[in-house]
Amino acid sequence: MNSWNASSPRSDASPGATSTPESGVDAFVRLTLSAIANDSFVRLVLSSPLSPAPGIHRIQARLIAIRGAPMLSITTREARRDSTRNLAVQETEAWLRSQLDSATGFSAALLGTLAKDWQLSTKPGAPPRLTSHRPSQTEAPTRHHDRAKHRAVDASGQDWLHALGLTDVHGKPTPKQADKYQQIQRYTEILGHHVVECGWTPGTQVTVVDMGCGRGALTFAAWHLLRRKLALEAQVIGIELRQELVMEAQQRATSLGLEGLRFQAGRIDQARFERIDGLIALHACDTATDDAVLRGINAGAQLIVVAPCCHQSVRPQLASPELLAPLLEHGLLEERFAEWLTDGLRALVLEWAGYRVRLTEFVASEHTPKNLLVTAVRVRTPFSDARLQARMRALLHHFGIHDTPWMHLLESPAGKEESP
């Protein structure tokens, strides 16, 4: 590791050629601009914000080319959402300086280049310190705007995709099933990111259940992602009330020889499993999503990913507070508000159960208006934050909600499910 401080002279190859003293921030900005200019830029990561206000906690940037022009693609990470925007090269200097502001900016910055990695750290009362390290990457990353995505749902799944009628004999999505194809593609793409976050590496043994699996499109896709693409020792189980759908799906899985994939008839709240490491549900009707969330929590699942469907249970229970009454007189607003509240409470109960929760839209609304995805990764001791419990109680009380499948958790938090 080499250190660099305010009295060091400057150079472009490495700090150190002319006699002008340069601050650590100036050097970091210069090195960033130079890496962009000579195409040796690998990545920029800004973390540890100096002002602890809730909001952005990390920024990552990569270099992309749009119609031949270099741009920084900046991903901003907040507690519950990520957003991405592109920044023209001419704007980079001013933007980067504002992000490194010694009062309100980030205290840690990493610039990865093909020659070296540069680390800038700021501590209160001391000048920013710039150090260099061996490069963590020596091959230039792709500058394509849309990096090739690791799609689980691609031609390598043609056997089951065609058997389910999702693609034709040539592997093209069938018009009738195009929306479903899009849904499971996006869903599994997001699922794949979370599998990595859970630390499930090739060979890891996991049981993943798909609750209310219907014909099993997502179950097959999850199996394909976990077994074929990520090489996990995964058992994937689809649970479905309707016996005829279960039989059809099981026959398909058996005739294609898809080891580790099976379908089971039963109710979400009653089906028995030895373990649940991951739980998924795509449009499980109404409170079936709550049943699924509860099963995942009780089983201590590491990962829960659900896309809710119709929201019928909360609306009739809603006792609108007086202030909101004139707004919720409008049926449409009341319906939307009930949906919003239902999903908000789901997120909250998952948080209380020790999960880090994100709500995102997983497909564009033209594919399905039911496009909210709740992703939850278990990161804390469950039921340990009394503040969250109090907030949930207050919310339920405020809106008169007295009946949801997971409500009893507020009184007696669950333990791990027992094996049958």
Ligand SMILES: C[S@@+](CC[C@H](N)C(=O)[O-])C[C@H]1O[C@@H](n2cnc3c(N)ncnc32)[C@H](O)[C@@H]1O
């Ligand atoms: C809208 S479909 C979605 C099917 C599938 N997940 C998909 O996206 O293609 C909902 C499915 O959940 C099943 N379902 C609803 N409540 C259930 C429960 N309590 N237990 C098991 N399955 C249930 C229904 O029979 C139906 O097949």
